[in-house]
Amino acid sequence: MNDGTMDGRPGRGDAGPDRTLIIGGGLAAVLLAIIGATGGWVLAGDQKPPRTLSADGTGGPTPSAQPTTSPPRGKPTPAAAPSSIAPSSTAPTRPTGLIVPDLVGLDFEEAREELRDRGLGWSFVFGRGDSSSVRSTNPTAGTPVKRGITVVVDVAGAAPPNEVPDLIGDDCHDARADLVDAGFSPRYPTGRSGTVTAQDPPDGTIGRWNDVVSIWCGSA
Template sequence: MTDGTTGGRPGRGDTGPDRTRLIIGGGAAAILLAIIGAAGGWVLAGDQVRPGPVSSAATGTPTPSPTGRISPPQERPTPNTATTPSSSPSPSRPTGLTVPDLVGADFEEAREELRDLGLGWQLVFGSGDSSSVRSTDPAPGTPVRRGVTVKINVAGAAPPNEVPDLTGETCNEARDELVDDGFSPRYPNGRSGTVTSQQPPGGTVGRWNDVVQIWCGTPPSADASTPAP
């Protein structure tokens, strides 16, 4: 009669404690591996959706520095589009006015022609006997503007000229008369009012370009009216 064992080894139906421990240990290991795998997948998934740092240049907000100070946003340099003004002078508009050819004409006729053109004149007399124009400055044909003074060089000396009597005239009237007669007016006490005195007096024979002083408004003192020796 046998007891169900063969050579002292347990049979197939034996459920000893060693087999139970093996089953429990394997199950615990499987559960632990499942937990670790799930945790690793969650970490990887979280890394993929985590937003990166936002650039301060894109948001326009200042970025804090390591010292705690807030640095202002940097502005982009603006290209310099200003143009440098040209140093070359702009050409003046042509007026079509030129110095007439006055060479050979009588100096009084030359003066009237310049007056009609709106130009000034300055008579410069020589030492001869001729009253004709020797040259002009600017030269004939030179473009000029109205009001420019043209120097008239006369070949001969200044001819005699009688000083007009200006007493009682307004200062402006006396000035115009002196200029027309070829004299150079001077105003010791201004140009307002009527002429109360003049030097030299009317009727004195002088020469073209001589200076005539006229006192307007207030008569001159005795010392001022006396010509210097």
């Protein structure tokens, strides 16, 4: 008689020693695989990069290298030296050395010669008295002036009488000089070049200083 199997193998209810070993070995392999995978994941999650010392010797992270640029090489700019010269204001007017002479108290004809010698013009303003002396001038004595300006001379007395000279046939420039010397004021209705062909008032007329005498100059 057999023990319940047809081919001599143990039945389902009989757990042989070989079957037990196979099952136990398989479970152990599965557990080892699970434990190994879990350990590897844990080890992988806890892994940190090795610490390196920073440039200052501490344990902090090493900063990434930044590109450095150097300024272009050139000549150094010298420091501005302090100026020892103070800025000047408006340049002073250059003096000419010419001043109005002191004419007060002089006879007005003498005053005229003083002004003429200095290259200055004159204009007489006569009063009503009998004195021919100068009372004041404008500009006043000592004032710096330029050559050619006119000085107004205030005379205490009235303008004295004067006789108009004969100017017909004279050169226009010469006639002008004669009138100025005689104390008259020349006018030129037809210009200042040529020969005097007419005059007004005529020669021999008695006038006064500063009276106007007209002369017509041109071709004879």
